[in-house]
Structures are given as structure tokens and as C-alpha cells.
Amino acid sequence: MRGTVYLRRYWQLYALLVLPLAYFIIFKYGPMWGVQIAFKDFNFFQGIGGSEWIGLEAFREVFQTQDFYRTLRNTLMLNSLDLIVSFPAPLILAIMLHELRLAWFKRLSQTILYIPHFISWVIIGGIVYQVFGTQSGMINNVLMSLGFDSVPFLTEKNSWLITYLATGVWQSAGWGTILYLAALTGINKELYEAAEVDGAGRFKRIWFITLPGLKTTIVTLLIISLGNMIAIGFERPFVIGNKAVLEYADVLSTYVYRTGLESGQYTMATVVGLFQAIVGLVFILGANYASKKLTDESII
Amino acid sequence: MAASKKKWGKLGKLTLAMLMVGTVVLSGCSSSESGGESGSGDEKQVTLKVEIFDRGTPPSPYTVTDNYLTRYIQDNFGTPNNINMEFVPIPRSEEIKKLNVLMASGGDVPDIVFTYDTPTFNRYAEQGGLTELTDLINEHGPDLKKFLDGDALSYGQYKGEQFAVPSKRAFLGKYSSFIRTDWLEKLGMDVPQTTDELYEVLKAFKEKDPGETGGKVIPFGMTIEPAQYDPLIWSFIEPTTEEQKYTLTQKLGSNDYPTLLPGFKEALQFMNKLYNEGLISRDFSLDEDKKQLYQDVQNGLTGFLTEDYPNLYYDEGTYDNLLKNKPEAKLEPIDPFTNSEGKRAKPQYAPNGMYIMIPKSSERSVEAIKYLNWLSKPEVLLAMQNGVEGENYxxxxxxxxxxxxxxxxxxxxxxxxxxxxxxxxxxxxxxTEEQNREKMTSNFPERFQDLHRKAMEISMTDTFLPINFDRPIEAEGKYGTNLQSKYEEMIVKTAMAKPADFDKTFESAMKDYMVSGGQAILDERTEAYNEMKSK
Structure with missing residues (x-):
């Protein structure tokens, strides 16, 4: 009885949920029907239903492929490095922005920092080639005119890693500050005033007020990033990578693209996709569990 | 013309709609000037759907699916045969992906589809998605058979069954080399006739910088596209027995790769030397679409390159742009790469082009073959390729x-x-072959026609055909795309290695290539060869 009254009262709020729910059902749960391709010898013309079941044969084949391990290793490597380099970047940037006192300067900096997020990777790729190329890149032109040797930023695998990570920070750090800045507005201003009266300097205030205030946000974002350890976007490694550094740049998503879309081996590609989803789930649950134990913060 | 076509298009849609509802009350409303489309009443008009490449916006007032040639087809083939032609646009750049989606969708697939990609054709045929065409061609395709004389038709077979109509190439040449002869003159050097002489020239380009590029000279323009490294690599391949040719070549995608043939390692070693001496583009591993290459040639930085034979000589093309920047530049075709026998060996195209296929789900296979047959009539081909006599030609x-x-x-x-x-x-x-070549040359601006003629001739000098097995090599379909990527990786890595590390780099790259499918292809080709021999 209380339930119906409650529903009648708040039905608008539930109605608002319909569209997002429909989105998840249609675009996230619906395609799961296709997961069965991983267990079938997929034939184009017979469709998913008509193709023959082959059990785990495709899994066996994928796990025997050397490229699978290479791309898996690279995915984990690039993502861990990204976590170390790119995860703290927005946090630091947000605190820096928070400390700014001039409102117009703060807003201007924010806008400039957001812009790279809206540039597509294809265009960033073009810019990166122009800036970091060995023969005609801007930086190397300057280096060479000063009499230094050119640096193969894009064609030697270790320097490429740095280019890859730096581009990632440049592209996403500004945008990543949004969540932190939102959380920062929630911190009671009086705390800062009280701290100031007690004689706390800027760094003390950051350490004892700002960071604890951001703890929940940091943990949530960390759990989400850990869940994404095994998933990697396609565009960034594909666009920034090239044949000379494939040893590091070839990742699961580019591998799926090659086997699935380019060679038409949908079964193999689905196997890799399913594998990624399962490992991703394990990671996110594990991180959540660990966080609950250690910090009492969790997302589920 | 346009108005009547529009009317006709509307009428066609109307007809379709009516057919769908199941009412065939057409005889009354079909008195338009196109005439006779369904006037006789007893024969129903049908729709034939044909794939067409979408390469961007055509000149107005045309669209991709409605233009002079599609109207010509409708008026001269469609209307007289009571067929409504419908063209289904597919973006050229993502052709295979879109085609895959269309084919998988079943009901909506065009009646005629095509692709240049051999593995895609093999996959469709293997999975039973295509119509077998032997009887249809015999019955409805006399002109088609005449046009594809000789064994051209056999390129459309899969395991002995005719699952595609191959298109026919008029000219089979592929590559030529080009050099800045004004630089040679400046240095007082002769046109290089052998690989060794070319090497000396490249070194002189580097050291003496005849183009006054201020140290930016690129003696040999390189990319990671076959046209830039194929001619060099194939010239290092040693004379081989027939058995070696069949078993050691690897066909990845639609091209033959010499990965296992004797001489391949020496070719890469030569590239390693060129790279380490600064004679080829330093960033060639980044250039996957020749954009940087063309830019360097146009800016007068590049001294020598190999390329698809006609590409530099288009109106407003690379050479034209080079002349704008450096009016004194001369970029002429030469043929310097020699093999151990002194021959200028290079690959040529197979006589077939696209695979034209009729999906199994199509109900219009008879009309489709009739259409292809009509297209191969000499007078139709003349009109479709050249327009109206007196107006266009x-x-x-x-x-x-x-x-x-x-x-x-x-x-x-x-x-x-x-x-x-x-x-x-x-x-x-x-x-004749000679006339075809002349015609193709005439498509180029007059100032470049002599150069084009020469490049054409070079592209056909000492060429060899792709190897053709009588059955598909399944491992090639499976690993082909991946191995192409491995092959390019091998070229880049071995070229960029320090000379002392070359052997080590080559061996590890080759090992990687072999376990990623190279060995499987070798085994299957050896088996197929033995099978072929024992017949």
C-alpha cells in the first residue's frame, strides 16, 4: 500500500529513468545476444542462429596465438603506465585550479584545458606527426638547427611510449578535472577559514582539507580505471602507433579490428572481446572489494 | 532528359509500391515517353539492384546514383528489358566492411556486388553465399564470354565453381621508377642502369645536394606502401624453380609477397644499408598513404622513387605541383633495378580485376547476367567509357x-x-593492345604523354604474373591481413636496425612471421603444389 502511494507521488522521477534504461537495454544488453558467436563457427549467410556450435574451440585457438599474448601484454602495460601517469594529472590540475583566486583567469585556463578533449584522435595523430616527426617534425627541426641529434619520438619504441603517454595526458587531463572541481565545490569554505586562522599554510590546507574532501571521488575513479585496465580505446594506439613500434603499440582493440573487421574472422574477434569483458569484470570487482576493506569506500 | 528520368523514377517507385500491395493495374498509367516499360501488361517489371562505388560528391546536377551513365544504363538496358535499375552506393574507402554488413543482412543485399579483395571473395564463396554462374553465363552471356576470352573467366572460380565474373584488365603493368634527371645533369652523371649505379647516384644526391635543399634532401622516397618497396625487393629475388615459386611465395590479401624466396634477406639488408646511410625517408614507417612522399616530391626534396606507373602524371598531380615549386625540375621514368641475371624483374597485375558476384539470396540472377552481358558489348563499352561521338570524343x-x-x-x-x-x-x-595503351595515354595532359608512354613500357618490362593455384589456400584467407601487418613490421624494423643488429632483427621478425601464420601458409602451399603435380 505504501508502495503505490510512493510510486504515485514520485512517478515522474521513474519516468525520467525510462530513457537511460532503454539505452542500456538496447545498446548494452541487446548486443550480448551476439556473444554466442564466440562459441560458433560463424557463417555470414546463415546468421547467428544458423551457425554451428563449436564449443570452446575458438578459445583454444586464440589462446595459442602469439599475437594474443603480445597484444594482451601491451594493453596491460599501456594501461598501467597510463594509470600511473594520467590518473594523478587531473587531480593535481584540479587542485591547482582550485587554488586560483582570479575568477576570469581560472575560467580561461579551464576552457583552454578542456579543448584537447574535443579534438578527435585522428586530428591529434596528424598534429603529433607534425610535431614529433624525425625528419620534418617541429621539435626535431629545432633540435637539429641547434646542432643536436634528432630524437626518434615516434619510431623508437621507448621514446614512443613517452610520446604516447604525454599525448594522453595532454588530451584528457583537463577534461578529467571536471569531476574533481565539482567535488571541490562541496567542501565547506569555513574549514579553510578555520585552518587559516589556526595558521595552516597552503600545502597544509591542501593536505588536510582538500585531499580528504576528494577521497570518495578519487577512490571511485580509481576503481573505474582499474575496471578498464583490460579494455583499451581503439583510436589512440591505432593513430599514434605505427609499424616501427608495433611491438608496443599493438593492443587488443587493434588486434580485434584486424582479425574481426579486416579478415572477417568474427568468431575469433568475439572471443577476444568476451575475454576482455570477463577480465574487466574481475578487475572491477576485485578493486571494489579491496577498496571496501581498506578505505571503507566502494561503488557497489 | 532529366525531367523524363525523374518522371520515370517516380513511376518506378509507384510501380514497386503497387506490386507490393499486390495490385497490378499498370497498363493505364504507363504512357510516358520512356515508353513500353510495363505497357504490354503480361510481363511484370522487375528491379535490378547494382552496387556502385561512392567516391564523394559528383559534379552537379548529378548524384552518385543518378547521373548521365546510370541514366544511359536505364534507357538502353533497363527500359527495353522492362527492368528498373537501382544503384546502391557503397563508400569506396570502407567497401569491404560495408559489403560484409550488406551481405550479412540477407534481404537487402544488391543483386550485383563486387570487390577487389581475393580473401573476401573466397570467404563468401566458402560460406555458400554466392550464386553459381556457369549455366547462367552459358545461356545469357554470349558477349560476356567473348569479352572475357581465354582463361580470364577462370579467375572467378572457387574450387572449380564459377562464383564470380572477374573483370578484365586492359593493361597489366604496375610499377615504374622515377628520377630527377635535372639533378643528374647538374652532377654530370648518367641515368643509372643497374642497382649499383643507382646506389652511387643516391649517394651523390645525398652528399652534393644538387636540389639545394639545405640538407633536407631525400635521395630515395620511401613509404610503407608496396609501390615504394616492391620493385626494390623483387629485384633481389634470385632465379627460382617452379616449385619454389609456388611454395615459397605467400599471397596476402590480393598480392604475392616474396617473404620466403631466396634473396629476400639480401633485399632487406640493402634497405638497411640505405636507411642507415640516410638515403631513404627517415620517417617512412609513418607514411601509410604516400601523403608525405608526394609532399616531399612536390617540394623538390626527393631525388628518386618507385611508384604505380601513372600516378605522378595526372593533370594538377604530383609532377604538376613539383613544376610549380621548381620550374626547372625534370622527373622522368627509369628502370634501374636489376636482378642477378641482369633482368629488370617486377610484378605485374593478373589479367583479372574485380570479382563481380551475385549473392545467393538474389532472385534476379538472370537479369544480372543479362546486364553484365550487355555491358560487354563493344558498342556499349565504347559509349560508357567515352560518351557521345562528336560531343565527347x-x-x-x-x-x-x-x-x-x-x-x-x-x-x-x-x-x-x-x-x-x-x-x-x-x-x-x-x-588492339597498342590502341588501348594509346587511349590510356590520351587521358593524361599532353605535356606528360611521352613520359607516361615510357612509364607504361617500363612497367611491362621483364614482368612476371602472380602465382595462381587451382584451389584457394585457406591459411592465406585466415592469416593474410595479420601477416601483411607483420610483413610491413619486418621491413620497417630490419631497415631501421643498426647494421650490426640486422641479422638478429631479421631472424626474430621472421620467426614471428612464421608462427603467426607464415608456416601454415607454407605447409598448405607445399601440399597444394604436390597435389597439383601428382594430377
Whole structure:
């Protein structure tokens, strides 16, 4: 009885949920029907239903492929490095922005920092080639005119890693500050005033007020990033990578693209996709569990 | 013309709609000037859906699916046969992906589809998605058979069954080399006739910088596209027995790769030397679409390159742009790469072009073959490739020569002429081989025609054909795309290694290549070869 009254009262709020729910059902749960391709010898013309079941044969084949391990290793490597380099970047940037006192300067900096997020990777790729190329890149032109040797930023695998990570920070750090800045507005201003009266300097205030205030946000974002350890976007490694550094740049998503879309081996590609989803789930649950134990913060 | 076509298009839609509802009350409303489409009443009009490449916006007032040539097809083939032609646009750049989606969708697939990609054709055939065409061609395709004379048709077979109509290439040449002869003159050097002489020239380009580039000279323009490294690599391949040719070549995608043939390692070693001495583009591993290469040539930085034979000589093309920047530049075709026998060995195209296929789900296979048959009639081909006599072209020595000063709207009729519309022909067929070549040369600006002729000749000097097995090599379909990537990785890595590390780099790259499918292809080809021999 209380339930119906409650529903009648708040039905608008539930109605608002319909569209997002429909989105998840249609675009996230619906395609799961296709997961069965991983267990079938997929034939184009017979469709998913008509193709023959082959059990785990495709899994066996994928796990025997050397490229699978290479791309898996690279995915984990690039993502861990990204976590170390790119995860703290927005946090630091947000605190820096928070400390700014001039409102117009703060807003201007924010806008400039957001812009790279809206540039597509294809265009960033073009810019990166122009800036970091060995023969005609801007930086190397300057280096060479000063009499230094050119640096193969894009064609030697270790320097490429740095280019890859730096581009990632440049592209996403500004945008990543949004969540932190939102959380920062929630911190009671009086705390800062009280701290100031007690004689706390800027760094003390950051350490004892700002960071604890951001703890929940940091943990949530960390759990989400850990869940994404095994998933990697396609565009960034594909666009920034090239044949000379494939040893590091070839990742699961580019591998799926090659086997699935380019060679038409949908079964193999689905196997890799399913594998990624399962490992991703394990990671996110594990991180959540660990966080609950250690910090009492969790997302589920 | 346009108005009547529009009317006709509307009428066609109306007809379809009526057919769908199941009412065939057409005889009353079919008195338009197109005439006779369903007038007789007892024969129902059918729709034939044909794939067409979408390469961007055509000149106005045309669209990809409604232009002079599609109207020509409708008026001269469709209407007289009571067929409504419908063209289904597919973006050229993502052709295979879109085709896959269309084929998988079943009901909506065009009646005629095509691709240049051998593995894609093999996969469709293997999975039973295509119509077998032998009887249909025998019954409805006499002109088609005549056009694809000889064994051309056999390229459309899969395990002995005719699952595709191959299109026919008019000219089989592929590559030529080009050099800045004005640089040679400046240095007082002769045109290099052998690989060794070329190496000396490249070194001189580097050291003496005859183009005054201020140290930016690129003696040998390189990319990670086959046209830039294929001619060099194949010239290092040693003379091989027939057995070696069949078993050690690897066909990845639609091209033969010499990965396992004797001489391949030496070719890479030579590239390693060129790279380490600064003779080839330093960032060639980044150039996957020749954009940087063309830019460097146009800016007068590049001394020598190999390329698809016609590409530099288009109107407003690379050479034209180079001349704008460096009016004194001369970029001429040469043929310097020699193998151990002194021959200028290089690959050529197989006589087939696209695979034209009719999906199994199509109910219009008879009309489809009739259409291909109509396209291969000489008079139709002439009109489709050259337009209207007296307006678009005039006959000179049996060759239809384009009228250069024809008004733009007349020229625009032919904006999509060629393999996109005359799908059974790749290149111009106007008569003898000699006449075909002349016709193709006439498509280029007059100032470049002599150069084009020479490049054409070079592209056919000492060439060899792709190896063709009588059955598909399944491992090639499976690992091909991945191995192409491995192959390019091998070229880049071995070229960029320090000379002392070359052997080590080559061996590890080759090992990686072999376990990623190279060995599987080798085994299957060896087996297929033995099988072929024992027959």
C-alpha cells in the first residue's frame, strides 16, 4: 500500500529513468545476444542462429596465438603506465585550479584545458606527426638547427611510449578535472577559514582539507580505471602507433579490428572481446572489494 | 532528359509500391515517353539492384546514383528489358566492411556486388553465399564470354565453381621508377642502369645536394606502401624453380609477397644499408598513404622513387605541383633495378580485376547476367567509357580521342566512367593492345604523354604474373591481413636496425612471421603444389 502511494507521488522521477534504461537495454544488453558467436563457427549467410556450435574451440585457438599474448601484454602495460601517469594529472590540475583566486583567469585556463578533449584522435595523430616527426617534425627541426641529434619520438619504441603517454595526458587531463572541481565545490569554505586562522599554510590546507574532501571521488575513479585496465580505446594506439613500434603499440582493440573487421574472422574477434569483458569484470570487482576493506569506500 | 528520368523514377517507385500491395493495374498509367516499360501488361517489371562505388560528391546536377551513365544504363538496358535499375552506393574507402554488413543482412543485399579483395571473395564463396554462374553465363552471356576470352573467366572460380565474373584488365603493368634527371645533369652523371649505379647516384644526391635543399634532401622516397618497396625487393629475388615459386611465395590479401624466396634477406639488408646511410625517408614507417612522399616530391626534396606507373602524371598531380615549386625540375621514368641475371624483374597485375558476384539470396540472377552481358558489348563499352561521338570524343586512327575543349557539362557526363560503371572492364578497351595503351595515354595532359608512354613500357618490362593455384589456400584467407601487418613490421624494423643488429632483427621478425601464420601458409602451399603435380 505504501508502495503505490510512493510510486504515485514520485512517478515522474521513474519516468525520467525510462530513457537511460532503454539505452542500456538496447545498446548494452541487446548486443550480448551476439556473444554466442564466440562459441560458433560463424557463417555470414546463415546468421547467428544458423551457425554451428563449436564449443570452446575458438578459445583454444586464440589462446595459442602469439599475437594474443603480445597484444594482451601491451594493453596491460599501456594501461598501467597510463594509470600511473594520467590518473594523478587531473587531480593535481584540479587542485591547482582550485587554488586560483582570479575568477576570469581560472575560467580561461579551464576552457583552454578542456579543448584537447574535443579534438578527435585522428586530428591529434596528424598534429603529433607534425610535431614529433624525425625528419620534418617541429621539435626535431629545432633540435637539429641547434646542432643536436634528432630524437626518434615516434619510431623508437621507448621514446614512443613517452610520446604516447604525454599525448594522453595532454588530451584528457583537463577534461578529467571536471569531476574533481565539482567535488571541490562541496567542501565547506569555513574549514579553510578555520585552518587559516589556526595558521595552516597552503600545502597544509591542501593536505588536510582538500585531499580528504576528494577521497570518495578519487577512490571511485580509481576503481573505474582499474575496471578498464583490460579494455583499451581503439583510436589512440591505432593513430599514434605505427609499424616501427608495433611491438608496443599493438593492443587488443587493434588486434580485434584486424582479425574481426579486416579478415572477417568474427568468431575469433568475439572471443577476444568476451575475454576482455570477463577480465574487466574481475578487475572491477576485485578493486571494489579491496577498496571496501581498506578505505571503507566502494561503488557497489 | 532529366525531367523524363525523374518522371520515370517516380513511376518506378509507384510501380514497386503497387506490386507490393499486390495490385497490378499498370497498363493505364504507363504512357510516358520512356515508353513500353510495363505497357504490354503480361510481363511484370522487375528491379535490378547494382552496387556502385561512392567516391564523394559528383559534379552537379548529378548524384552518385543518378547521373548521365546510370541514366544511359536505364534507357538502353533497363527500359527495353522492362527492368528498373537501382544503384546502391557503397563508400569506396570502407567497401569491404560495408559489403560484409550488406551481405550479412540477407534481404537487402544488391543483386550485383563486387570487390577487389581475393580473401573476401573466397570467404563468401566458402560460406555458400554466392550464386553459381556457369549455366547462367552459358545461356545469357554470349558477349560476356567473348569479352572475357581465354582463361580470364577462370579467375572467378572457387574450387572449380564459377562464383564470380572477374573483370578484365586492359593493361597489366604496375610499377615504374622515377628520377630527377635535372639533378643528374647538374652532377654530370648518367641515368643509372643497374642497382649499383643507382646506389652511387643516391649517394651523390645525398652528399652534393644538387636540389639545394639545405640538407633536407631525400635521395630515395620511401613509404610503407608496396609501390615504394616492391620493385626494390623483387629485384633481389634470385632465379627460382617452379616449385619454389609456388611454395615459397605467400599471397596476402590480393598480392604475392616474396617473404620466403631466396634473396629476400639480401633485399632487406640493402634497405638497411640505405636507411642507415640516410638515403631513404627517415620517417617512412609513418607514411601509410604516400601523403608525405608526394609532399616531399612536390617540394623538390626527393631525388628518386618507385611508384604505380601513372600516378605522378595526372593533370594538377604530383609532377604538376613539383613544376610549380621548381620550374626547372625534370622527373622522368627509369628502370634501374636489376636482378642477378641482369633482368629488370617486377610484378605485374593478373589479367583479372574485380570479382563481380551475385549473392545467393538474389532472385534476379538472370537479369544480372543479362546486364553484365550487355555491358560487354563493344558498342556499349565504347559509349560508357567515352560518351557521345562528336560531343565527347572523335575517332582518330580507330581510337576514340577525348575532345579536350568540350564544354564542362559535356565532360562531366563521364565523371564516373571506367571501372566504377563499366564494371566488367578495368581500363580502356578500344581495340588492339597498342590502341588501348594509346587511349590510356590520351587521358593524361599532353605535356606528360611521352613520359607516361615510357612509364607504361617500363612497367611491362621483364614482368612476371602472380602465382595462381587451382584451389584457394585457406591459411592465406585466415592469416593474410595479420601477416601483411607483420610483413610491413619486418621491413620497417630490419631497415631501421643498426647494421650490426640486422641479422638478429631479421631472424626474430621472421620467426614471428612464421608462427603467426607464415608456416601454415607454407605447409598448405607445399601440399597444394604436390597435389597439383601428382594430377
Amino acid at each position: 572523335k575517332m582518330v586512327d580507330g581510337i576514340p580521342m577525348a575532345i579536350e575543349d568540350a564544354p564542362q557539362e559535356i565532360k562531366d557526363r563521364l565523371h564516373n566512367a571506367g571501372a566504377d560503371t563499366s564494371i566488367i572492364a578495368n581500363g580502356n578497351f578500344v581495340g
